[in-house]
Amino acid sequence: MARINIPPVTRVLLAGLVFQSMLSSAIRYRQWTEHSEIVIPYLTFVPQLSIVYPWTLLTTSLVESNIFTLAVGAATLYYGGRYLERAWSSRELAKFVALVTLVPNFLTFGMLVILFTLSRNESWTLTVVSGTISVQISFLVAFSQLVPAHTVTLFRGILSLRVPRFPLVHLGVVTLLSLTPALSIASFWLALFGFLTSWTYLRFYKTVFPDLEASSQSAGLRGDASETFAFSEFFPAPAKPYVAAFADQIFEALVAMRVCAPFSQADMSAARGESYLQRGTPGSARAEAERRRAIALRALDQRLHAATGTAPSRTPSQQSAQAPGGGGQQDGQRTQHQANAQTATTSQPGQMLGETKFEPDHDDDEDRH
Structure with a gap:
């Protein structure tokens, strides 16, 4: 029987997802009643109840509420995690997953608080923020950086999409499902903030070649200035000029605020x-x-x-050509x-x-x- 080789960080993420999702289901099953909705504020993040459980900003992303989302999340971590961990290193993958988990969860919390403030509807602050959605779209953004010219063919050639199109497709599907009981409204914000967070990190901050960090001379190679990873590349061709113009304005504002540094020659x-x-x-x-x-x-x-x-x-x-001359050996x-x-x-x-x-x-x- 062939042994399945799963890198360490991917293995931990998969184990955490399965264990926490099963634990959440068991708790909800034991406490279920016909007239109440069960929330677990010490395992999943609930804005009004989980403030005293700060670790839920991290653990909530490895809790799925049903078997369908659990299967999608497990497949994402298994295939995407294995690929990225081997391409980047275990340390870089762990850093990336922590970032695209904490930042979208925190920003979604802030958005729900704003909606509560505007509407005075307490249901916004009782919305459960959980699931691997921010990780899913972040992995798609990472693939868009690594293989921007690849095309994925689905359904025996009926549908063909380039890899950079998948984050926007994922965001659209999550948006539609968040309007149904299948996903909560928090899922839309998780997907949106996961998209923006992962692209910003990979575009401006991620170390390009982490193996050189330990060298005596700092390589200083961070971000990805390539045109194939520009923000407009995620959008269809007719929308690219408008998206590029808008993104340039945002980037200039961030540079002025010293949040981002302009790319050098x-x-x-x-x-x-x-x-x-x-x-x-x-x-x-x-x-x-x-x-x-x-x-x-x-x-x-x-x-x-x-x-x-x-x-x-x-x-x-x-x-x-220069090797034979001077000291060229x-x-x-x-x-x-x-x-x-x-x-x-x-x-x-x-x-x-x-x-x-x-x-x-x-x-x-x-x-x-």
Whole structure:
């Protein structure tokens, strides 16, 4: 019998989701009456009752109220968690999940309090805020960053969607379901704030290559300035210009308030190189490996040249050409090692999200020629 290999953080999240959801169901079953609605303020977050239980801002995201949402949440953590943990590292996934859990829950709490203040309807502050919805849409945003040019084909080719379209589709489905008894109104706010929180973190703050954090020279590579991860890319083509103009205004306001820092020219140049690597390879895991490898090699090259006091060369081919002259033997060996490392990353294609295919844009093909 084959052993299922689940990374540690994903394993903990899955165990927590199943255990807490079953515990919640057992408590509600024991306390159920025909004329009352059961809430568990020490396990799920209820704005009016859970203030004295601050840990519920974290635990509530791993509590589902029915078997359908539990199945969706478990599938999200199993497939999405495994992929992201292997692409990022366990530490980065844990940090990401904590962020997209705490921030949306807190913002949803604030929104429910505002609605109560405006309407004086106590039902707003008794709304249960729970479930993995913010994590689900955050994982979709992360996939949109890692594999922006991939297309997922569903129902034997009847429906094909590019990965960056899924967060908006998810938000639309949650919005519709929140108008029915299937989901509470809090689900809409969780999805919306999860979308905004995850994109903001990945766009401006996440360390691009966490393995370099322990190095003596800080890489300083944070965020993702690539055009394929712009906020407007999540929307259909007719809406992109309007969304981009609105997003630019918001970004300028955040920069003025020093909440976000503008991207430097080096960030933009690095992003163009990374997005080219992502669009130019057919395997999702391979694209991520090449993107991470390219950043690592650039940082390693800078450190080596800083140690030797020489100017860094621009391309591996130029380094090979310069190797026979001067003191180029060491540079030639280092260049050969880098070329071998880059070749190794392209030897094994990866898979993600079941049946996917890579479809680069036409302008990308023209650039490569």
